[in-house]
Amino acid sequence: MTTRDDQRAATYRRIVDVAVESLVESGFAATTTVEVQRRAGLSRGALLHHFPTKEQLFTAAVHRLVEFHLEAMREELAAAPPDTDPVARGVWVLRRASRRPSFGAELELWGAARTDERLRTALRSAERGALAELHAVIDAIFGPEIAARPGYPIVVDLTVQLMRGLAISASLQERVREEEPLIDHWADIVRGLLAADTVRPDS
């Protein structure tokens, strides 16, 4: 039997879940309160009972979406075969995670947040909260040995930005490229950067 508190929590969670689902599947613009209410199979009143304003709903959804992506990274890590070269493996895990539709939704929100102050506030709060976990996951993806190398922080920064660039460019590609020699190239470069004692080869 469900108590009232349980019911409340369950409905709340379901609303946030379908809001995230809508953001991922239908995008930011199409994720209206009516759409969320429809997906959740709730009345208008029920939705507004839990989230009096759209902003509150989106704030919760954005936080959940960021958690969602962390989870996706852990999944990709778990799914990756552990026997390959660790650098290439790490780079590819990050690449696969960045190809998830949920990450596309996240980047779409970052783009929209450029001119949407409320959304920007919500996003910053969500990303700030997940930052430590994000770094922990990335360290786990590359493993402790690689994470200890001197050039590692810069490599992670560059790799993350690169993955974001590739992800936001995805809409432009006519067809999805399964083969991505660029990623292999990048893995080779990273291997070189982490092998050298210093990150700056000349200068």
Next chain:
Amino acid sequence: MTTRDDQRAATYRRIVDVAVESLVESGFAATTTVEVQRRAGLSRGALLHHFPTKEQLFTAAVHRLVEFHLEAMREELAAAPPDTDPVARGVWVLRRASRRPSFGAELELWGAARTDERLRTALRSAERGALAELHAVIDAIFGPEIAARPGYPIVVDLTVQLMRGLAISASLQERVREEEPLIDHWADIVRGLLAADTVRPDS
């Protein structure tokens, strides 16, 4: 004296210009037909005379926005002091161009295009049309000597994706970082990649 054809062309151009202006300043969601009409100081009828549907307006605006970014890259190239190290100079020119608000608007559209098929079609067409010019501008930014090196195509690809990643991440930063050691690091890495005869140091 303006003939009717001139008038038509001038109004058409003005509408597209203010549409781009609105996309850059106010973002995708806020760029409604009413907003464009208001910015252009035109009546509803005038706007609909030139652009019967919002889609046609956006298609024209998207094409113009892409041209706009090419122009911005040329400006940054012209504004960059020519006496520095050519690799660092090229990387920084690309970085400065990617920090322009117009590029932010472009990336926002790429994000929205993920779930908006019409927008995606317009964007692909615009980017396809500008591709050759884009590569020409980038070659000019790095100069013919660097562009001839064997690793150059991959370096350009990686650099472009990196800049996109940094640009889409811009909304998240609490304050604008004027100093960007990451870019200098990247320039150093690029210098190393272009110095070597092969791009793949080991393997």
Next chain:
DNA sequence: GTTTTCACCGTCAGCTCTGACGGTGAAAAC
């Protein structure tokens, strides 16, 4: 000089979205 074209005008219908509001019935408190 008459007719036609057309760049531009203003209003309006139809739609969707947001959030307000007054219920309702069952669980929880007393």
Next chain:
DNA sequence: GTTTTCACCGTCAGAGCTGACGGTGAAAAC
């Protein structure tokens, strides 16, 4: 057993957006 709380309901007003439509006056065609 009575009262209170509250999760959920359905309707509606207000606002904004898109695109249709019937003008209007001046340039262009004849």
